[in-house]
Amino acid sequence: MQTFINPSEDKWPQITGRSHLDTPALNKTVSDILNDVKENGDAAVKKYNLQFDGVVSGELKVSQDEFNEALSLVNEDLKAAIQLARENIYRFHVAQKEAVIKIETTTGVTCWRESIPVEKVGLYIPGGTAPLFSTLLMLGIPALIAGCKNILVCTPRGKDGKINPVILYVAHLLGLKNIYKTGGVQAIGAMAYGTQSVDAVYKIFGPGNQYVTTAKQLVNQQGIAIDMPAGPSEVAIYADESCRPHFVASDLLSQAEHGADSQVILVASSIKIMDEIRFQMDVQAEALPRKNIIKECLGGSRMVVMENVTDAFSLLNEYAAEHLIIASDNAEALAKYVRNAGSVFLGNYSPESAGDYASGTNHTLPTNGNARAYSGVSVDSFVKKITFQKIEKEGLQKIGNAVELMAAAEGLDAHKNAITIRLKYE
Amino acid sequence: MQTFINPSEDKWPQITGRSHLDTPALNKTVSDILNDVKENGDAAVKKYNLQFDGVVSGELKVSQDEFNEALSLVNEDLKAAIQLARENIYRFHVAQKEAVIKIETTTGVTCWRESIPVEKVGLYIPGGTAPLFSTLLMLGIPALIAGCKNILVCTPRGKDGKINPVILYVAHLLGLKNIYKTGGVQAIGAMAYGTQSVDAVYKIFGPGNQYVTTAKQLVNQQGIAIDMPAGPSEVAIYADESCRPHFVASDLLSQAEHGADSQVILVASSIKIMDEIRFQMDVQAEALPRKNIIKECLGGSRMVVMENVTDAFSLLNEYAAEHLIIASDNAEALAKYVRNAGSVFLGNYSPESAGDYASGTNHTLPTNGNARAYSGVSVDSFVKKITFQKIEKEGLQKIGNAVELMAAAEGLDAHKNAITIRLKYE
Numbered sequence: 124m125q126t127f128i129n130p131s132e133d134k135w136p137q138i139t140g141r142s143h144l145d146t147p148a149l150n151k152t153v154s155d156i157l158n159d160v161k162e163n164g165d166a167a168v169k170k171y172n173l174q175f176d177g178v179v180s181g182e183l184k185v186s187q188d189e190f191n192e193a194l195s196l197v198n199e200d201l202k203a204a205i206q207l208a209r210e211n212i213y214r215f216h217v218a219q220k221e222a223v224i225k226i227e228t229t230t231g232v233t234c235w236r237e238s239i240p241v242e243k244v245g246l247y248i249p250g251g252t253a254p255l256f257s258t259l260l261m262l263g264i265p266a267l268i269a270g271c272k273n274i275l276v277c278t279p280r281g282k283d284g285k286i287n288p289v290i291l292y293v294a295h296l297l298g299l300k301n302i303y304k305t306g307g308v309q310a311i312g313a314m315a316y317g318t319q320s321v322d323a324v325y326k327i328f329g330p331g332n333q334y335v336t337t338a339k340q341l342v343n344q345q346g347i348a349i350d351m352p353a354g355p356s357e358v359a360i361y362a363d364e365s366c367r368p369h370f371v372a373s374d375l376l377s378q379a380e381h382g383a384d385s386q387v388i389l390v391a392s393s394i395k396i397m398d399e400i401r402f403q404m405d406v407q408a409e410a411l412p413r414k415n416i417i418k419e420c421l422g423g424s425r426m427v428v429m430e431n432v433t434d435a436f437s438l439l440n441e442y443a444a445e446h447l448i449i450a451s452d453n454a455e456a457l458a459k460y461v462r463n464a465g466s467v468f469l470g471n472y473s474p475e476s477a478g479d480y481a482s483g484t485n486h487t488l489p490t491n492g493n494a495r496a497y498s499g500v501s502v503d504s505f506v507k508k509i510t511f512q513k514i515e516k517e518g519l520q521k522i523g524n525a526v527e528l529m530a531a532a533e534g535l536d537a538h539k540n541a542i543t544i545r546l547k548y549e
Numbered sequence: 550m551q552t553f554i555n556p557s558e559d560k561w562p563q564i565t566g567r568s569h570l571d572t573p574a575l576n577k578t579v580s581d582i583l584n585d586v587k588e589n590g591d592a593a594v595k596k597y598n599l600q601f602d603g604v605v606s607g608e609l610k611v612s613q614d615e616f617n618e619a620l621s622l623v624n625e626d627l628k629a630a631i632q633l634a635r636e637n638i639y640r641f642h643v644a645q646k647e648a649v650i651k652i653e654t655t656t657g658v659t660c661w662r663e664s665i666p667v668e669k670v671g672l673y674i675p676g677g678t679a680p681l682f683s684t685l686l687m688l689g690i691p692a693l694i695a696g697c698k699n700i701l702v703c704t705p706r707g708k709d710g711k712i713n714p715v716i717l718y719v720a721h722l723l724g725l726k727n728i729y730k731t732g733g734v735q736a737i738g739a740m741a742y743g744t745q746s747v748d749a750v751y752k753i754f755g756p757g758n759q760y761v762t763t764a765k766q767l768v769n770q771q772g773i774a775i776d777m778p779a780g781p782s783e784v785a786i787y788a789d790e791s792c793r794p795h796f797v798a799s800d801l802l803s804q805a806e807h808g809a810d811s812q813v814i815l816v817a818s819s820i821k822i823m824d825e826i827r828f829q830m831d832v833q834a835e836a837l838p839r840k841n842i843i844k845e846c847l848g849g850s851r852m853v854v855m856e857n858v859t860d861a862f863s864l865l866n867e868y869a870a871e872h873l874i875i876a877s878d879n880a881e882a883l884a885k886y887v888r889n890a891g892s893v894f895l896g897n898y899s900p901e902s903a904g905d906y907a908s909g910t911n912h913t914l915p916t917n918g919n920a921r922a923y924s925g926v927s928v929d930s931f932v933k934k935i936t937f938q939k940i941e942k943e944g945l946q947k948i949g950n951a952v953e954l955m956a957a958a959e960g961l962d963a964h965k966n967a968i969t970i971r972l973k974y975e
Contacts, residue, residue, distance in 0.1 A: 201958050204951035211654040211948065218652050219662075226644050228637040228909035236645075239888055241922045257955060289958055325922040344766055344778075348922035352772065367974070373967040380963040407970075411963050458937060462665055466936040473940040474967040480955045481948045483654035484936040496667045496751040496774035498934040508924040510892040510910040511884060514899040522637065522907045525630035529683060529906045532627050532715055537806040537837050541799040541900040544833075548793070 124387075124401070127427045128394065129434075138425050139442040141354065141386065141491050149337045153308050157341060160312030165319045171309040178284045178304075183313075183320040185286065185294075185302040193291035205293060208260055208481035215483030216265045219502040231518025238506040240270040241348070243322065245314035247329030250279040250306055254287035255330070257479065261486050262328050262500065263297040269505030273322060274299055277314060279306025306331075311338035315347045326350070328500065330487065350500055354491035357386035358475055359444035359464075361435060361457070362396055366450035367471050372403035374448055374474050379420040380413040387424035388442060390435050394428050401426065436460035443494040446475045465494045519545055550813075550827070553853045554820065555860075564851050565868040567780065567812065567917050575763045579734050583767060586738030591745045597735040604710045604730075609739075609746040611717065611728040619717035631719060634686055634907035641909030642691045645928040657944025664932040666696040667774070669748065671740035673755030676705040676732055680713035681756070683905065687912050688754045688926065689723040695931030699748060700725055703740060705732025732757075737764035741773045752776070754926065756913065776926055780917035783812035784901055785870035785890075787861060787883070788822055792876035793897050798829035800874055800900050805846040806839040813850035814868060816861050820854050827852065862886035869920040872901045891920045945971055 127138060159167040169180040225235040246262040249255050259276065266274050276299055280286050286304060294302050303321055305313060311331075317323030326348035327339055339349045358378035362371045371389070378387050391397035404421075408414050429435035436457070439447060443463035451457060454469035461467055465488030466478055478484045487500035514522075523542045530538035553564060585593040595606040651661040672688040675681050685702065692700050702725055706712050712730060720728050729747055731739060737757075743749030752774035753765055765775045784804035788797045797815070804813050817823035830847075834840050855861035862883070865873060869889035877883060880895035887893055891914030892904055904910045913926035940948075949968045956964035 201954050204954040207951040214654045215652050215660050218650055224644055226641050228640045232908050234641050234909045242888060340770055370971055373970045377963040377967045380961055462668060464935055469937060469939040472942050472945045472971060473938055476952050476956060476964040476967045477940055478938055480952045482658050482938050483660045484938055499936060509890055510925060512899055512904055512908050512910055513895040514903055516898045519898045525633040526902050526906045528627050528630040530902060535806055537803040538902040541803045541902045544799045545796055545898060
């Protein structure tokens, strides 16, 4: 890990920078696959499933038999754990539903917003080496709370030609029936354009590798909404004298196991704390199955000592981490400094793992600095807020003249006339 | 206008289709300008200001003298109208601020969201033939309510080399000081990358022509957030027996005057109503200054008779209009059918013009069918909702085992270990 001691501000870009994706080169490859799916539908999807995942596709949609088989393979303890997670995620997200508040801005002029579900949504759930059934909880639950009518799921199969059974168990638990056995760019294309088997959707959610991410960005330019731009997962940790170094070490390592491109940043309040955490990381890493991935990731990661707490949080805000852990007994007070982050974990007993799975918050969060302007997934992500207004004749009499003057000043006389004709009418 | 009488569903795509932009061709032109601005800063911005707008640029930032001159040029009636609009827009938007609600999902596990302003935002205000000072109200007011720290505005100058004085009056009224004299792709580039004069921002807002829209989409792919994809303005009107045909005609014409590419769709409940509205349009159009633009726009527009009200709204939901007017005494009941729209105007005294300027709702709305998945601009657009969680030791004891089981099932043992190490600690 690179180390910085009280770096001056001109060094910060070096600390907060992310590795750059070669977008133009990916664009061509991804765009060719998308066009093929748009033109050739299921046939193209099946071709790429074979080419990239090595699996032969019959029906793309998961059958009842496949559901039944999967349900029998998941052990009861795991089922209970998932049900606990579902409860907490539900409780946190259902509180995000908004009541309609009618505002009378002027007597006779009433305006309000209503949250109307996005009718058709597609959820992409990565498979492969780490089949993320937890992501299906994180996307499926708010979609159901929002009231989305058509919710479909695409997920790739493993080397055995089957979808991970826990993903199918979660789908079953949530009552989601439209599950399609395809991943990668071809899955994004299928959801964006529709094929013989897969209905086109209005918005696509879910994480993926750089091909999937590029595909989402390209279909976004073509008018399909997406949850957010996504990049490799990240954690930043602020640790002061009151942290438990071995806890902090375990959190840094848990982020690092996601992959060699994961980002891990520690900002410690002293050299002593940093050294203690580093020692604990070395000890713990040896015992972890993914220690090779972890070591590769840590090579690109950074440890910073910032003795001044204001500077520490300025740097962390500049970085805008997906996950920010404040490992301090004073975490709630320090939270006031946070301006940019996806999700913040306060105190020594709030590890990122808890939020990844079961505390209730969403784990689909902005990466790559996007937390400066983007929120994580919530019920908001599955609705549009449509504004309504009801103006009485009396209300139009009160605001009509202002509208006429402003429209005329913008040179829009027909806009003015729409008011004039009403005000003149008896 | 093309006319359809009770069209069957296979005809709907023809009715709801939008004209297609040639994105790849635009991409190259726009991307070259963006790269030039990225590399050469102010010099490139000034070069394109001369090339496209025919204006020589000295300082890009508006000076106090320029403000003073502009304020003296705006008449008092218009100032009062703008102040009335500001009041209503403020009242509607300030109610969108969200209180923090802490949810204890499990005893000892507390989760909440906080709305934190996007620190740096850029507002693009079109100038040229129709300088939209109203758009500055619509973007500036929610940005101020959200608490954005740096709010900057770019707007092009007219042929006289000056910014429209009403735009500067609105900026002054709102207390916005960082106004830059540049429009077009170069303005988007300046806000995205920063130049010697213009600070880089995290999110760019505002409407523009197809070059500006393409520029926003390209910088969005590079990590700068944008309000929404934008296209030509649109209105759809549902009119039944209780409408006032001359009111409806005035609303259709007010949309049509925006430009030849504006979209206007009428869905009437009977041929009689449609014919009455068409007659009124012909009469009114003759008296309007922009009648040539209007006629060109109406050439591409559509009139549909839908005798079945459910079908009528299915078609309108398929279209997903930016503005939807329900011209009926029964509008509030009919509003229940609306699933996709940007902003909805209920009843015979709720013209789109009112919402464009002064009723209080925002006029920056999703076009081009994007209302299926996007909301219009609101205070939400200027904040991120960051999730926080505080877990007590007792809370971690309750959910820890579930997290361990789920993490292990996803093959993420370091995630599991971050829990185990805490649960074991006395």
